[in-house]
Amino acid sequence: MEWSPELMRKLEALRAKIEATDQDFETYVNGWQLQRFQNYWDYIQLDTLLSLQRPTTEVEDEPIFIIYHQITELYFKLARIEIDAIAKSSDSTVPEFIERVQRINRYFGALRGSFGVMELGMKKEEFLAFRDALAPASGFQSVQYRIIELGCSPLINLVPENLRESLNNASIEKQLEHIYWKSGATVEDTGKPAYTATQFIEKYWDDLLFTAEAYEHCNIWQRFQELQSKANTEELAEVKNALRALDLNVNVNWPLQHYKTAVRYLSKKPTDIPATGGTNWQKYLPPRFQRRIFFPELWTEQQKAEWGKSWVHEVLAELEGAH
Ligand code: HEM
Secondary structure (H helix, E strand, O other), X not given: OOOOHHHHHHHHHHHHHHHOOOOOHHHHHHHXXXXXXXXXXXXXXXXXXXXXXXXXXXXXXXXXXXXXXHHHHHHHHHHHHHHHHHHHOOOOOHHHHHHHHXXXXXXXXXXXXXXXXXXXXXXXXXXXXXXXXXXXXXXXXXXXXXXXXXXXXXXXXXXXXXXXXXXXXXXXXXXXXXXXXXXXXXXXXXXXXXXXXXXXXXXXXXXHXXXXXXXXXXXHHHHHHHHHHHOOHHHHHXXXXXXXXXXXXXXXXHHXXXXXXXXXHHOOOOOOOOOOOOEOHXXXXXXXXXXXXXXXXXXXXXXXXXXXXXXXXXXXXXXHHOO
16 A cells, blocks of 8 residues: 555654654654554453353243343443434534434334343243342343433433423422332332332432433423524424334333233233232333323323323324335
8 A cells, every 4th residue: 555645644644643742753653563452242241241141040931031131231232322422512403313213213113123132032941930039130120210200301201291390490309309210110009119210219219310310401391492593493393203102112112012022921810910010010110001201391281191002003104104
């Protein structure tokens, strides 16, 4: 390869970059010469990744359960990257904002499409055999799931409907005290908070408060409010569709897939099998009971009243068809 003027210009630019920080260019050249070539397995940390599956039992299907949870957490991380990018950029354009929301929708779409790995992919008797070894651990304790919620929606929308009026002007700390999952996950027989929730709160409460405060003025809804005036009619329709799809993906579709899976493994006549988290899951999990909605302003009264019911699939198909 020739030392073309183009290449020389690039080297000059590189040197200028390094010298601008009072560092020595030649030291870098020496370093590059000695550097090992990159390879796939180190680059994606394959050995570490494959060492992270540690079943607690000998039951054959347990690794499926662990690996799929890990896959989900990685998708949650991808969603958080987009949420943070939205939170950080106060001056993004409408198309940039739409693209980021659509990325999150794609991640949740992938999770919805793959949930059969859980719903159908394990032998029921094997699941019921290894699950006892997990108690009281539960996906309920997924902190990333909670962070995604805080990054999407004003906190007040995550407080039970009957408390919203009285807490509307309360501090973030006070609102967080009443977040739906804190008192929602209770023990069926006693009504007390399930231990899985107590344990989770003990570990993550301070982090969650920090996160809730950090997102107060830059969650997805807030950023959308700021962008609205920049959007033309077409863009406004598109951005609202992307946000509606996000609301349905996180608050209806994923929860419905998940609930169907819980039913497959834990439903048993005449009484259901207690979950490892020990909650009243039949009342807690279905989206039609929880009615969590990130962006209530984007839905009609009827859609909100019938949240989690059959209309959802038709609307989502339309929204997805639009992209
Ligand atoms: C066979 C598969 C699964 C079953 C039977 C199941 C069951 C349950 C149950 C019964 C609950 C209520 C809390 C409790 O009592 O434990 C719950 C909560 C939860 N699970 Fe799962 N789950 C499964 C797979 C997953 C996967 C793959 C994830 C992905 C991270 C996950 C994430 C969650 C989350 C985030 C909650 C809290 C939901 C909320 O607060 O509305 N679960 N699960």
